[in-house]
Amino acid sequence: MIDKKTDYITPDAMGGYAVEIIRKTFDVASEEIKQVQVMKKGMTNRSFSFKINSKRYIIRVPGEGTENLINRKNEAAVYHTIKGLGICDDPVYIDPGNGYKITSFLDNVRTCDIDNEDDLRRCMEKLRSFHSLKLTVPHTFDIWGQIQFYESLWNKNSSEYPDYEEVKRSVFSMKDFVDTNKETFILTHIDAVPDNFLFYHTKDNGEELQLTDWEYAGMQDPHVDIAMFCIYSLYNKKQSDKLIDIYFDNKCDDPTRAKIYCYMSASSLLWSNWCEYKKELGVEFGEYGNSQYNYARDYYSYAKEVLK
Numbered sequence: 001m002i003d004k005k006t007d008y009i010t011p012d013a014m015g016g017y018a019v020e021i022i023r024k025t026f027d028v029a030s031e032e033i034k035q036v037q038v039m040k041k042g043m044t045n046r047s048f049s050f051k052i053n054s055k056r057y058i059i060r061v062p063g064e065g066t067e068n069l070i071n072r073k074n075e076a077a078v079y080h081t082i083k084g085l086g087i088c089d090d091p092v093y094i095d096p097g098n099g100y101k102i103t104s105f106l107d108n109v110r111t112c113d114i115d116n117e118d119d120l121r122r123c124m125e126k127l128r129s130f131h132s133l134k135l136t137v138p139h140t141f142d143i144w145g146q147i148q149f150y151e152s153l154w155n156k157n158s159s160e161y162p163d164y165e166e167v168k169r170s171v172f173s174m175k176d177f178v179d180t181n182k183e184t185f186i187l188t189h190i191d192a193v194p195d196n197f198l199f200y201h202t203k204d205n206g207e208e209l210q211l212t213d214w215e216y217a218g219m220q221d222p223h224v225d226i227a228m229f230c231i232y233s234l235y236n237k238k239q240s241d242k243l244i245d246i247y248f249d250n251k252c253d254d255p256t257r258a259k260i261y262c263y264m265s266a267s268s269l270l271w272s273n274w275c276e277y278k279k280e281l282g283v284e285f286g287e288y289g290n291s292q293y294n295y296a297r298d299y300y301s302y303a304k305e306v307l308k
Helices: 016-026 072-082 117-132 143-152 164-172 175-180 226-233 235-245 252-281 287-306
Strands: 033-038 045-052 053-062 101-104 186-188 197-202 207-211 219-222
Touching: 016 045, 016 053, 016 101, 045 186, 072 186, 117 207, 117 226, 117 235, 143 164, 143 252, 164 252, 164 287, 175 252, 197 219, 226 235, 226 252, 235 252, 252 287
Parallel strands: none
Antiparallel strands: 033 045, 045 053, 053 101, 186 219, 197 207
């Protein structure tokens, strides 16, 4: 139950399994888990903050249907690869079997302001820095395969969108162009959206930036990360072009820009299919799913225009 006075809840409200993980990780009794609070509910998971002694942590509890969406062993492999590189805090605990994860809590955190150019420049600088490491992991994030996979999870014969098959054919018609124009194939975040760029205050009153939430990360063309940022931000074409120019320091050639449009189109269809699956589980995202579906259609057209 929520204590309206303090906004704290009892540890049991996190679920018995979560409490057991915390007890074993920190070697404490349930009574020592203090000041439990519900964090902002994400699109994939639920999170709770809590205190052990004087230090605050966050535990991630996988959401509905997550076991069908995310390979937790792959996620653990990514965290092992980026460990100690300063890209984000290393997990205190992570279970590669079920996705429960504990991390340290950052004070005074804010996410990227998608309308603030200074924020965008810092985020793209962080992204370029990560990409420049050219890290590798044993698994790949296959956009085209994931589109088909999420579709296969539907408990229905067809999409809720009448022209789905036509849009899907258009999206898949871009695959050969994209594959031909890949320059690098490295560890890519995949979910490099504004909410996963965390600005936080340091002890000397400075502000640092980290890139969090590596559930979908895998080997891919790093330019996918730019596409994902744009579609999650619901950017129009002018805003998307601005972000592309920031990442490439105004040196993006037409084939690369067209390729990013292709990624925006394909990734939007992927997340639209994901939303249709989550909707069947009773999880609604309002206009987000519709926006993603419309992006799939629109950015296919933009890519074709550039390639004329």
